[in-house]
Amino acid sequence: MFGDHAAFIIPAYAITAIVLIWLSVQSRIQYNALRKELKILEDSGLGRRAKNPATIKAPK
Amino acid sequence: MSDVTTSTGFLGKVWDLANPTRFLRFANRLIPVLAIITALLFAAGLYLGFSAPQDYLQGATVQIMFIHVPAMWVAMMTYSIMSISAIGSLVWRHPLADVAIRAAIPIGAAFTFLGLVTGSLWGKPMWGTWWVWDARLTSVLILFIIYAGLYALSRAIDEPTTAARSLAVITLVGFINIPIIKFSVDWWNTLHQPASISSLERIAKPALDVVFLYPLLTMALAYSFLFFTLHLMGMRNEIFRRRIRSMRMLSARAADKGA
Structure with missing residues (x-):
């Protein structure tokens, strides 16, 4: 399909x-x-809407 | 609209939560649509490209044009979008502008890399060499180095505001390279051919035959839609990264108070 230039066209694609x-x-x-x-x-x-920092638990 | 107005008012305090919620909703809806359009355009572009006849001079290597030229167009378009975002980041301090810059860097770098590699693979059979240090090729290599530098910088500074400013300034300075790439083939004697499609007039009366022009333009559209899809995906990821960072800082502060 690409003749002699297949070695350039196939790697490019x-x-x-x-x-x-x-x-x-x-x-x-x-x-x-x-x-x-x-x-x-x-x-x-x-x-994002956590209002009371006291309720925050340490993430696992 | 009211969302935007409210968010802008809060920019100073909650920079990372300004418009992103609305943006995420928009991105979540748009990404699948863009992805489908991209896939269809790629299918059409590849079909038209592989159905095109061989060029009388270049033979089958003309196939490389369908992936090389769009890669370079999108690489330069990406940098131009980044530069516009840099102005948005510096002038209006819009957090999404900085998000847009960060998300575009790896995409622009990848397209520039593809432009360089496919150009080299096209150059060897046509020019007899993989590489020459002429104005076009060297300025594109500089573009790749700028992308690499911006990527390193974006990862090097932790503090988002400082990082945003530095990134925006350096992005704008680097924009000088874009017209140099564009006009390098006119300003200097280069091995690289001049533009075949450079203006609307040239699209109407192109230097390319339509059997090559249609697949080229379809692939250019496919690459552009791929860029917009990947850019939205990257921006969504960056917003998530910032939310996670904010939450971790909130958690650390809470732990500090508790100690």
């Missing part, structure tokens, strides 16, 4: 695919991890 997929996947992985951490903190009483 492969590297592009790897980098773009990696960017998307790592962003999603970070999102899941951060959301989980935020949930743990909120469950320990550290919600």
Whole structure:
């Protein structure tokens, strides 16, 4: 399909695919991890609207 | 609208909670839509690209143009968006402007990296060399180094306000490189070809045949939508990171008082 130039075209597309997929996947992985951490903190009483610091427990 | 007004009033005290709640709601709704549009555009762009005939001069390597040129366009667009955000961060001290800069840095760096690598892979069969120190290639390498420096800086300073100011100032200083990249092929004798599509007039009467122009523009749209999707995702993550930091500081203060 690409003739003599396959050795240049295929790596170019492969590297592009790897980098773009990696960017998307790592962003999603970070999102899941951060959301989980935020949930743990909120469950320990550290919600944004926590009014009484005395009710705050140390997060696990 | 009332949300925005209220949030702006609180900027001084609760910088990290100004508009983000509203922004998160907006991002959560928009990200899946953008992701679907991106996937469809990539499918169309790849189909059009692989259906295009070989170029009479470049042969099949013209395929690399469909991923190289959009990568560089988006790399420069990203930096321009960061520079506009830097003005927003410095002039209005808007916390989301700083969030936008931070989230864009790794994306811009990745697109610049892809521009450099695919350009090199295109250059070898066409020019007979992987790299030359000409104005276009060198200025793009400088852009990559600027992105790397900004990334390091964004991770080096813990205090968000100081970090925001430093990042915004250095981002603005680095913007000088964008017109240099753009016009390098006109200002200096370079191995790199001049722009084929540089203005609306050129889009109407491009130097490229439509069999190459349509896949190129479709891929450019796909890359742009991918950028906006990833940028929103990155901004959402950055807002979460700041909330976690605020909560941890609140927890540390509470523990301090309790001791």
